[in-house]
Amino acid sequence: MSDLQKPLLTFAAGYHLRAKPLCDGRVKMKNFELKAVAFEEDGRGHEEFLAGKYDTGEFSLANYLALKSRGEPLMAIPVFPNRKFRHSYIFVREDSPMKEPAQLKGKRVGIPGWLNTAGLWIRGILSDEYGVKAQDIHWIARRKAALNLSVPAGTRIDAVPGEGSLAARLLKDEFDAIIVPDFPEEDGVRRLFPDSKAVEQDFYRRTEIFPTSHAITFHKAYLEKHPSAAQEMFSACYEAKQLALRDDADATYSNFAWNRQVWEEQRAVMGRDPWKYGIKGNEKVLNTLMRYAGEQGLLDRKVTLDDLFVAIDEPQN
Template sequence: MKPLFTMACQAYDRMEPLRSGSVPIGGAELNFLDLPVEETFFRMLKFGEFDIAEMSLSTYVLTLAEGSPFVAVPVFPSRAFRHSAVYVREDSPVTDPAELAGGTVGVPEYQITAAVWVRGILAEHHGLGVGSVRYRTGGLDTPGRVEKLALRLPAGVEVTPAGPEQTLSRMLLDGSLDAIYSARNPGPFNEPGHGGLRRLFPDPEAVEREYHERTGIFPIMHTLVIRRDVYERHRWLARELVKACARAKDAGLAGIGETAALRFALPWLWAEAERTRAALGEDWWPYGFEPNRTNLETFLRYSHEQGLAARRYEAEELFAPETLAEVVV
């Protein structure tokens, strides 16, 4: 009888074949739980409920300092460019990131991956030093969100929680914040006319495309982790999981540019697929270590520079060693 593993991960197109069972994991049965990412992160980090789970790259890196209860594999279910994740009021005089210096910025949690990328990109490429703004943390549209992990930040980085009844969206609208860095749109932004908010970059797609052309980076947000006790009992699982996820990605993205009968309900998705291939290459969502080395090294540098990671980790330290080794036949 094959061992059964429970995996919690959002059912993205690149993961759907694992959920449906059309792509199996060699030697294993899979119980796939399609959960929102915040729920998966919380339950895995606090209670270790799953054998395999999607996890914030930043959160995983922070667990390494105390001897992580997880082991990652180089599979990246979520990636996103993040110039589009900076929001200001519609009437804000700020038109350039450097103009936020001296201001106050809201982030759901200081350590979330999206915020690490935004701070790093704005510091390295747009002249806004990480310590040049103050940070307020809390729920974007629902009060009460707190950091999942205790942080030991260096002097010069000011991070304070919002009040128990405050939300970042409301604080931005009432002038308590000058900007928000958020992976999700603030609630008001989804309203007609964007609810009095705008993105800081007027054409973020153009800025993000230029960033990729210059750096080669399509930022990694999440990785897959195996609970360490499961990994130590089933070392073979790490490599088989990577192989299965690669097959699932290929199957899930097949037909994305089809024109005869649209697989997805977007009329010009074929054109976007062609533009994406032209800009990012045939494998624009790579798994594995070497194709993502620069991406990972940049993130690890940002995490350390921002006072989050205990030291500047080598990218190889993140993953099960057998997933880094080449199989020679």
């Protein structure tokens, strides 16, 4: 099939190593003309995908779960390009006396919104690991949820847009702590967990959960017209990830002086490929996230892995 005959597939993802080979043309699709772009800001990129600017794209799993449970015509493939341990994304002021999760009880905690996946993970982990329930905290969201959610009875959430970043507002004493998806740029804040890396490594050793925030998602109409696009996109993303893993192991490729030592440490804790694509090997992390979504009122009805993901022929990770 010539390039002129191939169906166009427009795709958007974050600008990270796992997507760059798709954006720079090193990885191509056999039967589709892939037009891949990188978005610099997740929220805007997700909104553009949802509005139909792209056929497929990296999309928030919290939003995806909520929308799928309400019948939105979307379908994901089991590609998870954005994963982060989330204990290290709880911040307090440098002079705060708080150093452990139990001290968050009764406090004001700023969040982007209830549908943010980082917050979904952290609230679930606070409950499972530390006994801090959603009802124990006064949540202050920058924006009101776009969907009607059934949050747990007794949960207090106020939408207060405010001015400036959540970290800037934390420094002005609008909150006692914040939960954010990315690290603040402001001085004067610190992580709640003094040694968050050790806490996160212990969490992984005990649970084998590496939290995933995004999945590659299609508009269902595109897959109905081009059903083979799901498998081809999965294969292309898998190839791109393998290139990223190869680059990670090359100390010359990185700007970090101790890149190889970091690579060796991660491999000792998490194995050869923490960035598993496919359902196999991700059942626990996905089932945990679905449970958290149900407990925190995101779902309008129960959803299953079969509801959420196209069946894919998966390579061995």
